[in-house]
Amino acid sequence: MIQAFRILGWLEGLSFLALLLIAMPVKYMAGNPAMVKALGPIHGFLFIGYVLMANFLAGELNWPMKTRLLAFVSSVLPAGTFWFERKYLDKKEVA
Secondary structure, three states: OHHHHHHHHHHHHHHHHHHHHHHHHHHHHHOOOHHHHHHHHHHHHHHHHHHHHHHHHHHHOOOOHHHHHHHHHHOOOOOHHHHHHHHHOOHHHHO
């Protein structure tokens, strides 16, 4: 389950960065909102999945409140999911 959460975190993080660094500039600089319309719902779906899975894992692994909150906060920060994965998802837990 942790491995699936890692993958979801990477996908959510990449979709967020693509939205911020590619789609939004194209929308506002080139006047073409097509990429935002395409990536926005994908990112939204991945974001909701990340938050739900973080909540589930927090209960299953008995994360302290600090770790739970950091998982949720990291989901709204650019590259936050990458940081959370490296800092809090220990490789030993995956095995």
